[in-house]
Amino acid sequence: MRRVITLLLVATLLLASTIGSANPNGVGEGTFDAQCGGACHGDADMNRTSASTVMVSGPATAYAGLPTSVDVTVSNIETTVSGLLGIFLLSDLSGAGDTPEDDGWDIVSNSEGGSLNYVEVLISPGQKEHTVSWTLRAPEIGTYDLHAAIHHGTQDGSGAPFFGSSIQPMEVGVVPVPENLPRLAASFEPPVVRAVGEATSVQLITEAVDSMEVEWRVSGGPVQTTTVERVDQGTWTFDLPASLQPVTVEWRAHLRGDGPDQPTPWFALQSEDPSLSVDRTAAYVQSLAMLLMFMVAFMSLQRRAGLETEATKEDAFSMEVER
Amino acid sequence: MVSAGTLHVISTELAVGAFAMAGVAFLLAGLASHGWLSMRRHLTLVDHVAHFALAFGLVAMPFAIVTGIQSSPGSGVDHPILINKMFLSSSAFGLAIGVLLTRRRHGQGVWSQPWGRRWQSLGGMATVGLVLITASMGGTYSRGESLLDVFNLPYEQVPLMPMWLSGLVMAVAVANMVMMRQQRMT
Numbered sequence: 058m059r060r061v062i063t064l065l066l067v068a069t070l071l072l073a074s075t076i077g078s079a080n081p082n083g084v085g086e087g088t089f090d091a092q093c094g095g096a097c098h099g100d101a102d103m104n105r106t107s108a109s110t111v112m113v114s115g116p117a118t119a120y121a122g123l124p125t126s127v128d129v130t131v132s133n134i135e136t137t138v139s140g141l142l143g144i145f146l147l148s149d150l151s152g153a154g155d156t157p158e159d160d161g162w163d164i165v166s167n168s169e170g171g172s173l174n175y176v177e178v179l180i181s182p183g184q185k186e187h188t189v190s191w192t193l194r195a196p197e198i199g200t201y202d203l204h205a206a207i208h209h210g211t212q213d214g215s216g217a218p219f220f221g222s223s224i225q226p227m228e229v230g231v232v233p234v235p236e237n238l239p240r241l242a243a244s245f246e247p248p249v250v251r252a253v254g255e256a257t258s259v260q261l262i263t264e265a266v267d268s269m270e271v272e273w274r275v276s277g278g279p280v281q282t283t284t285v286e287r288v289d290q291g292t293w294t295f296d297l298p299a300s301l302q303p304v305t306v307e308w309r310a311h312l313r314g315d316g317p318d319q320p321t322p323w324f325a326l327q328s329e330d331p332s333l334s335v336d337r338t339a340a341y342v343q344s345l346a347m348l349l350m351f352m353v354a355f356m357s358l359q360r361r362a363g364l365e366t367e368a369t370k371e372d373a374f375s376m377e378v379e380r
Numbered sequence: 381m382v383s384a385g386t387l388h389v390i391s392t393e394l395a396v397g398a399f400a401m402a403g404v405a406f407l408l409a410g411l412a413s414h415g416w417l418s419m420r421r422h423l424t425l426v427d428h429v430a431h432f433a434l435a436f437g438l439v440a441m442p443f444a445i446v447t448g449i450q451s452s453p454g455s456g457v458d459h460p461i462l463i464n465k466m467f468l469s470s471s472a473f474g475l476a477i478g479v480l481l482t483r484r485r486h487g488q489g490v491w492s493q494p495w496g497r498r499w500q501s502l503g504g505m506a507t508v509g510l511v512l513i514t515a516s517m518g519g520t521y522s523r524g525e526s527l528l529d530v531f532n533l534p535y536e537q538v539p540l541m542p543m544w545l546s547g548l549v550m551a552v553a554v555a556n557m558v559m560m561r562q563q564r565m566t
Contacts, residue, residue, distance in 0.1 A: 336543070342543060342546040344466050346541075346546040346549040348470040348474035349553035349554065349557075350550075351471045351474035352477045352481070353553040353556045353557055353560075354478070355474075356482055359486075362498075362499055363493050
């Protein structure tokens, strides 16, 4: 019996080590403040400064309520044991209430296939630079700062986590929309996700647009154009081809009208394998039911086989189990 | 620090290695108990090897499951292969416990009755088969291929029962256990 208690104790301690090991495989994309609001790596004693350089770039002017694009480029990336690099787009670096949404920005999409301010990317060994693009809808008229930050591990998986941030923020002046500016309507919501093997028909709603051209590309690939059909005065449709595997397709429109020509930012459309919708509770209950069923069915089967003998006190297996 | 992925590889190798040894020993025990291939004199040896290896595999299995969940991207079971892995591993777990409890209760007497010896060796080998298919599904999930792909097993189909049916199966199983216990007491 003492042996069983020792075994259970050791097992519990071993399991506890993996459960308490932070998130070595990342936390996935999400909406997070700088350093995840101090949840894990926020204490200055618990992290070190990353040697990587983080830069935020994009147009210095945006139109209120219209989408604009911001790039975060991380260079001099350190190779880590998992290859994971977490990248934040932020409105300041205070660690509280500092997501772009807190300043009124609305994240439409990002080049990693999501629509949140924190992404995790997998860096290949030796890769020194990576850029993530966010498409955001601009807030009210005014001047805003956008910052970026990163965090990552180490090559050997030991030591404190590393944190880095942009040296200086990108300043964006949000100005009123000119009356005749060809633009997407404020109500337009681009699709950001679709199933693999499914072609996508995008309906664009525009204002002050007489004609347009749409370009698309598989992330990092050559740019191609597609045919745009005008449905009525301010409505247009175009098709994006189906993808055969989970990839990010980016598209943008060149809008023309009485005002100056206006290219939209690149919008990302992530294709994913059809998601599985299963009641997890039902799956867990069935799992337990199968465990009990197989155990009892086998023991019942053996009883019907006519086993009547009992284990002797000298039997090695029973002796070990009894101890 | 050792990552969950590395721990999963270690614990999986421990579990699968132990189960593989148990599978071979159950096969030999089945042969020996029937007196085939002149192996009857080895019955005690392979009987102990089979059951101890199975018990060791059973102890290692929870570590493999927990580290597997820790190292898996995403949140929990959100893929048909992962759900089927869970079903198969719990079935293997139940069958292994049944085999070990039977052995514990009846001692080496399990090999004395014709059907007892057949069910014991087949039950042990079936457990190993379930664990090996579970491990193979892990390879298909993480690397897109595994050794058992030649059989084209339907990994993508989830045979999910309604909750009431799972509850009924559990109730029948528990009632059966209670009845077995009472019969034994009398």
